[in-house]
Amino acid sequence: MTMTEFEASHVATREPILQARNLVKTFGRVVGLDGVSLDLYPGEVLAIIGDNGAGKSTLIKCLTGAEVPDTGELFVSGQQVHFKRPQDARVHGIETVYQNLAVSPALDVASNLFLGREERRAGLLGSVFRMLDTKGMRTKAKEELTRLGISTLQDVTVPVENLSGGQRQAVAVARAAAFGSKVVVLDEPTAALGVRESNQVLQLVRDLRDRGLPVILISHNMPHVFDVADRIHIQRLGKCAATITPQSHTMTDAVAIMTGAATA
């Protein structure tokens, strides 16, 4: 496929995988989201940036079922959906890595990867005794980590609490990537990481995109955002101030829009 053909087909199938229309979410008298719309297209990294309290986290929580918007509509592949719980979003192939790392410290790596969707043994042991296929899940966890190129996690039987911040992040990202069939959402994936670990996570983001999985990335870190994002959604005071691309605007422009010093 030549580049023009790819572009042509891309345009022809430019139906958003995930679409949000006029999302409103209030917490008492605080307006978290004030009519936000968003489109996520196949094979792109969409970054969401914004100052503290601009509504980034609320926005992705509404997209992933962790919060229910007061009003507004959500569409997955053109079909309207109503997410009441994180599971609902997951059923539609949307996987999320939350800022506070939704991993269970005392459980091991494999258990965390399969948390909430454990696999049972075949036959009576599984159906009658509900016995977990621990060995199978460990093998699969190892395979998945290798496939994602996460080399820092060799032993999937280690409790997550014994891992470094970067390794924990890798577990969380691996879980999302392993099960996310349509969208992977990452909330501040590099916030707690060192330079080398950050680069590994960013590479993971590129790999996911190259495999055709669109990624929504929430970050404070402008260089990281401009490094991996195809488009950048800028939140300001609960609204979408602009949607730009790294080509159309500079980091300074983005910050100016973010803080209200300029408009797109």
Add this chain to the structure above:
Amino acid sequence: MTQQQTAGPPSAGQADLAEEFLDRQTPLSRIRNILHRYPAVSPALVLLIAVVVFSLLNERFLRVENLSLITQQVSVVGTLAIAQTLIILTAGIDLSVGAVMILSSMVMAQLAVNNGIPAPLALLAGLVVGLAAGALNGFLVTRFRLPPFIVTLGTLNIFIALTLLYSNGATVRGSAMPPLLTWTGTTFPVGPVRISTGVVMMLLLYIAVAFILGKTAWGRHVYAVGDDKEAARLAGIPVNRVLMSVYLAAGAVLAVGAWIQIGRTNAASPNGGVDLNLDSITAVVIGGTSLFGGRGSVWGTLLGALIVGVFRNGLSLAGLDVLYQTLAVGVLIIVAVSVDQWIRKVKS
């Protein structure tokens, strides 16, 4: 290690001392790492030491009749401690276990004796009481988001009052009861030891709950909820449903405990079981289950229950006043929690 020892020049005395001091830290932290990985090791050691010490203090301690007695003494607290473990694993605590058990046993006995209800139905009614009590606790914890400590402190008093109102404070004697209710008190010989049916039931419960906690998704979810509730929710675990099911399961276990209690004491008394609450918590804590949730196992709890039983039995055989038993149990709790805190400091 050996290289250092052989290569160390004998003249460098001070440097050697310093090195030795640094080396001395490693075995301690190594022990800590082992204890962190296998939490049942420390209660097992305590039990072993206690058995050795008490058998030296009084030669009657190790006699088979006494060992058989200890297992029977442990059977009720050991069963309540299973329910307590389930709830503590979710980072909760249940102060009402003893009261629920007593209420359930009174319902079983009264229905069978005073109302002439067939024994199996009376047992079933006791089970329903246990489940209802668990449902009430679970409902208040999940729907009203009240701390389990407060909820069960309230229901503890409610269940005690209900028991006294229902029974008029009267004890139902075992001789009046149908044999099925006191069946848990019957014993059979295993080699030289006499084992009661109640002890076997307790052990079967331990095996079942250990399997469920360790080998099923539900068990893993119980740990995840106790470990980090929000993380569990975000991982897609229905937290409230898991909590509710834990309180219901605990209620069912307590009903079995009620049956074992009737057989053990050959009576159903509204006044028994005051110290059972604290003994069950003690067993769980000594067994290495963390009060902060998410860590521990029922096997540790069984060891903890045995430790409490051995201490109470051993101290009374040694001729000490019952007050000293309570004192010893108190010291045990504080030591166990301190050791738990120390172990949890492990970071790789």
